Structure formats: C-alpha cells, structure tokens
Amino acid sequence: MKQVKVGIVGLGRLGRQHAENLAFRIPGCELAAVCSVIESEVEEVQQQWNIPYGYTSYEEMLENKELDAIFIASPSGFHCDQIKKALAAGFHVFSEKPLGLYLEEALEVQEAVNNHPDQVFMLGFMRRYDRSYMAAKEAIDRGEIGEPFMIRCYGLDPASKMDGFLQFARANYSGGLFLDMSIHDFDLARWYLGAEAKETWAIGGAYARPEFDEINDAETGAAMVRFENNAMGIFVAGRNCAHGYHIETEIIGTKGSLRIGTVPEKNQVVIMKEVGVIQECFDGFLERFEQAYQKEAEEFINCILEQRKPEVTVEDGVKSTELGYACKQSYESKELVKLNEFIAVD
Known part of the structure; x- marks a missing residue:
C-alpha cells in the first residue's frame, strides 16, 4: 500500500494531537516531517517518535521533495500564507480552521485552491466527522x-x-470570539439547514474578565442569524464555562427536533455522594472530539490515495468565515449586518 508522506507545521495542543494521529493511527500515512518555531518541540517529537525530518522554518520544510502533503496546525494568522505556499510548491494541503483572520484572506485561499484543481485541499471542520x-x-x-x-x-x-x-489574543493570533469559536457552529448550520446566512445581529461583553474589553473582544457573545430560506440561527459562544467544555447543538424542524451534547458528560459514570449527583464533564476540545480529529485526518489521506476531493470544500471555509466576520462587525458596530452588503474591515 502506498504511504502518503506528510509534514506538519504547528506542534501546540491541537498540532500535537494531529501529529500523533498521523504518526500512529492513520492507515496509509507516514508522518515524515515536523515543523515548529519552537526548536525544543521539534526535537522532542523527532526523538520520541523517530520522525526523519525536523524544521524550525516552514519554507525549508516545503523544499523537502519526499513529502506528498502538508498538514497545517499553526496559529490562525499563519494559515492563509502557509496554505498558498504549500499549494504553490505542489503539495496536497490540510489546514485547520479558519482559512484566515480576515475575509480577504479567505478569498485569497479560495482562489489559490481553485488554481490547483489536481491537489487535494481540506479544511478542518472536524465536527462533520464526529459520530x-x-x-x-x-x-x-x-x-x-x-x-x-x-x-x-x-x-x-x-x-x-x-x-x-488572553495571552494568545494579545499576540495577535486570535480572530475574535465568533471567528475563533463559532465558526464550527456556522459550518454546521449551513450543513444542516442547507442555506447561506443573510443577516446577523451580535451582542456580548466582558462579564467576569474586563481584560476582554481591552482587546476589543467579547468574553461571551451571542448572534442571531437569518438564513436565505428564512431559517433562524442562535449562536452563543463564551470563554467562561465553570463546569468545563460545553458544546451543544439543537436543530428544530417542522415535525420534531434533535439535540447533540445537551449534557457534556465525559463518560457514563455517575457519582452519588453527600453533595448530590455528579456527572463529570469534558475538560476541552481535544477530549470531546478525539474521534473526529482522527476521522478527518483519515479522510484527508484517503482522498489523496483515492484521487478524490473531500466533501468539506474551501467554499465552506469562505462562507463560514464570511458569517463569522459579519458577526464580529455587528458586535463591534452594534448594528444589524447584511451579508450581501457588508465590507470586511481590518
């Protein structure tokens, strides 16, 4: 069986999880190179997992002609440039969301992907691969x-x-609450409702930590969205959940409704003691979506081996970024934003 040789850039929390999946859990895949600006991360992974190549320069990794594909798990602000460079160098590309921090960047990536139709490009909307x-x-x-x-x-x-x-945001790596967090929900809404967003109104604030006001971002925010088929979306995002990592989705239809993750239970264990009944919750996204991260990486590798394109397209990334940026603009301007009229701002 042919092995797809992959180089990954970014070895933070999520990057490390992706790297481990690529190295040990994905049939037909060989993690052949790792890249991080932090040299100690590269050395540690190389030594522990016996990875042939290690780089602190992304451009140097792209010169490695043994590689077939590049897996991008770096901070959001680097995605656009790294995607374009990898495609130009002839690689298949997987990138974590978002395509970029600005709508203009997302459109640049869309153009680059469309200019390389023979290469596989996939965006990391992993919830589509969650069971x-x-x-x-x-x-x-x-x-x-x-x-x-x-x-x-x-x-x-x-x-x-x-x-x-807050440390991450002050380093200018964040696109804001709606682009960083709600973009997965925006993609799910488009997927489930089969429609694009038409207009949005977003509100929010800094309720427990006033530092969020200093970076002009919401600690907790909410957006109401009208879609082109007149369907409605209500999106709540926050960074101050006392009980852990809580992802919940409800879809209401004309004949019923369904819910996913109403109680973010870590497992089926229920503890009953003097303080009451306790169900432990997930501590973070890596734990909650462990299976989905592996499944999306498998799909990327299979698309390369089978010479087909994934269902998640660059256009999905552009449309979700467009809605995320519209919510950001609505929050900052305190006004209703129509998606066919708004102009992205720096």
Whole structure:
C-alpha cells in the first residue's frame, strides 16, 4: 500500500494531537516531517517518535521533495500564507480552521485552491466527522424532524483556559470570539439547514474578565442569524464555562427536533455522594472530539490515495468565515449586518 508522506507545521495542543494521529493511527500515512518555531518541540517529537525530518522554518520544510502533503496546525494568522505556499510548491494541503483572520484572506485561499484543481485541499471542520453530528445529519436527511428551520448552538470554553487565551489574543493570533469559536457552529448550520446566512445581529461583553474589553473582544457573545430560506440561527459562544467544555447543538424542524451534547458528560459514570449527583464533564476540545480529529485526518489521506476531493470544500471555509466576520462587525458596530452588503474591515 502506498504511504502518503506528510509534514506538519504547528506542534501546540491541537498540532500535537494531529501529529500523533498521523504518526500512529492513520492507515496509509507516514508522518515524515515536523515543523515548529519552537526548536525544543521539534526535537522532542523527532526523538520520541523517530520522525526523519525536523524544521524550525516552514519554507525549508516545503523544499523537502519526499513529502506528498502538508498538514497545517499553526496559529490562525499563519494559515492563509502557509496554505498558498504549500499549494504553490505542489503539495496536497490540510489546514485547520479558519482559512484566515480576515475575509480577504479567505478569498485569497479560495482562489489559490481553485488554481490547483489536481491537489487535494481540506479544511478542518472536524465536527462533520464526529459520530453524533454525522448521525444527526443522517436523521435530518431522512426527514426525521421534517424541514429544519432553526438551529441553536452553544460553544463554551472552560473558564480555566481564559488566561491562556488572553495571552494568545494579545499576540495577535486570535480572530475574535465568533471567528475563533463559532465558526464550527456556522459550518454546521449551513450543513444542516442547507442555506447561506443573510443577516446577523451580535451582542456580548466582558462579564467576569474586563481584560476582554481591552482587546476589543467579547468574553461571551451571542448572534442571531437569518438564513436565505428564512431559517433562524442562535449562536452563543463564551470563554467562561465553570463546569468545563460545553458544546451543544439543537436543530428544530417542522415535525420534531434533535439535540447533540445537551449534557457534556465525559463518560457514563455517575457519582452519588453527600453533595448530590455528579456527572463529570469534558475538560476541552481535544477530549470531546478525539474521534473526529482522527476521522478527518483519515479522510484527508484517503482522498489523496483515492484521487478524490473531500466533501468539506474551501467554499465552506469562505462562507463560514464570511458569517463569522459579519458577526464580529455587528458586535463591534452594534448594528444589524447584511451579508450581501457588508465590507470586511481590518
């Protein structure tokens, strides 16, 4: 069986998880190179996993002609440039979301991908590969809840991660609450409702940590979206969830509704003691979506081996970025934003 040789850039929390999947869990894949600006991360992974090539320069890794594909798990602000360079160098490319921090960047990536039709490009909307979200899609397609007309999404990060996020944001790596967090929900909404967003109104603020006001971002925010088929979307995102990592989705149709993740239970264990009944919750996204991250990487490698394109396209990334940026603009301007009229701002 042919082995797809992959080089990964970015060895942070998510990058390390992707690297481990590529190295040990994906049939037909060989993790042949790792890249990080932090030399100690490269050395550690190379030594522990016996990876042939290690780089602190992304451009140097792209000169390695033994590689077939590049896996991008770097901070969001680097995605656009790294995607374009990898495609230009002739590689298949997987990139974590988002395509970029600005709509203009997403459009640049779209053009680059379309100019390289013989190369596989895939964007990391991993929830489409989560068993529960896939089952929900199948139920909707079967007509189990009739015609879906409303989606409600909660995306809440653990309060314990706020200090780390603020450090990340002050380094200009963040695209803001809606682009960083809600973009997965925006993609799911388009997928489940089968429609594009028409207009949005977003509100929010800094409720527990005033530092969010200093970086002009919401600690917790909410957006209401009208879609072109008149379906409705309610999206709540926050960085101050006391009980852990809480991702919840509800789709309401004309004949019923379905919910995913109403209680973010870590497992089926229930502890009963003097303080009451306790169900432990997920601590973070890596734990909750461990299976989905592996499944999406498998799909990327299989697309290369089978010479086909993934269902998640660059256009999915552009449309979700467009909605995320519209929510960001609405939050900052305190006004309703129509997606066919708004102009992205720097």
